[in-house]
Amino acid sequence: MPKIIMGIESSCDETGVGLVRLHDDGAVELLADEVASSVDQHARFGGVVPEIASRAHMEAMVPTADRAFEKAGLKLSDVDAIAVTAGPGLSGALLVGVSAAKAYAAALGVPLYGVNHLAGHIAVDTLQHGPLPTPCLGLLVSGGHTQLLRIDDIASSITELGSTVDDAAGEAYDKVARVLGLPYPGGPPIDKAAKEGDPKAIAFPRGMTGPRDAKFDFSFSGLKTAVARWIEAAERRGDDIPVNDVAASFQEAVADVLTAKAVKAAKELGIDTMVISGGVAANSRLSGLAAERCEAAGITLRVPRPRLCTDNGAMIAALGAHVVAAGRPPSSLDLSANPALPVSVVSF
Structure with missing residues (x-):
């Protein structure tokens, strides 16, 4: 069985290289996790520019890999298998990572x-909290994805229960930050401002929570628009914008919907363990409210530390290790990226 797995991530604006050791008992140990971000190059555009991201990956790939091997005290020749993000993501960005992985x-x-x-976002939790009990519920919340997942086997069986029908939660954070005059990416500055605000100051809507709505799907476009309209109305009146209160009220609406639907899904399916991952999982109110509601419902909550929540090579190495341990077949060297890869396809 391969022991050292190298993971390469390049789906968006982070170039990640991770190294893990797969033990004989199936445990996965993190050895190195190095990331190079191009977020500063995108900030002035208010979002990720695909061509800039692709060029940044090309420049950062080898130096990031070199740092990872130096951190782990390993040589390239120590690697027994390579895992790479083949989708979903930005087409050009994915191709840089896939090409590098093929070469290695x-x-x-x-x-x-x-x-x-x-799937990597869920698998990364095993680096901190150990093997996943099965089944478990995954709430994946990031800049491009908001999904509820049933995980029966992290290496081969993941079922989507619901997803966003428009903006993902992270996209809504970025857009609300823009209208509030806060920097990109919007998650951290809104979280910081919200800590000084009143989450009950403004009654923003909770999307997709009506009796006729799909019970496990999400919608944050209406919430984003409601915030923008509220700010426009206040400006027309000549009022000062209470940035902290707007941030807190917006964040409360997002966390309320995410956690309520996740807990409801777990209870209906009889699942007693929930994993929250993805970049927005690092949000303090989301993790705090999830902890409160999971405890009240008798659900064990697992949230990776913030560094592991964002895009990184460690999560891909971890998933690769589980795929290897499960005896799944490797990919051929004519592997191509799939920007629209469904979560049900763990490896191919």
Whole structure:
């Protein structure tokens, strides 16, 4: 069984290289996790520019890998298998990572595994909290994805229960931050401002919570628009914008919907463990409210530390290790990226 797994992530604006050790008992140990972000290059555009991201990945890939091997005290020749994000994500960005992984795999003569970015966000939790009980519920909340998942086997069986029908939660944070004059990306500055605000100051809507709405789907476009309209109305009246209160009230609406639907899904399915991951999982109100509601419902909550929540190579290495341990077949060297890869396809 391969022991050292190298993971490569390049689906959006972070170039990540992670190294893990797969033990004989199936445990996965994190050895190194190095990330190079191009977020500063995108900030002035208010969002990720695909061509800039692709060029940044090309420049950062080898230096990031070199740092990871130095951190782990390993050489390239120590690698037994390589896992790479093959989707979903930005097409050009994915191709940089897949091309690099193919080159490393061919040069080293080791198997290559194209894996799913979304499944990686769940698998990364095993690096901190150990094996996932099955089944478990995954709430994946990031800049591009908001999904409820049933995980029966992290290496092969993930079912989507619900997803966003428009803006993902992270996208809504970015757009609300823009109208509040806060920097990009919007998650951290809104979270910081919200701590000084009143979450009950403004009654913003909770999307997709009506009796006829899909019970496990999400919608944050209406909430984003409601915030913008509220600010426009206040400006027309000549009022000062209470940034902290707006941030707190917006954040409360997001966390309320996410946690209520996740707990409801777990209870209906009889699942007693929930994993929250993705970049927005680092949000203090989301994790805090989830902890309160999970405790009241008798559900065990697992949230990776913030560094592991955002895009990184460690999550891809971790998922690769689980795929290897499960005996899944490796990918061929003609592997291609799939920007629309569904979460049900863990590896291919």
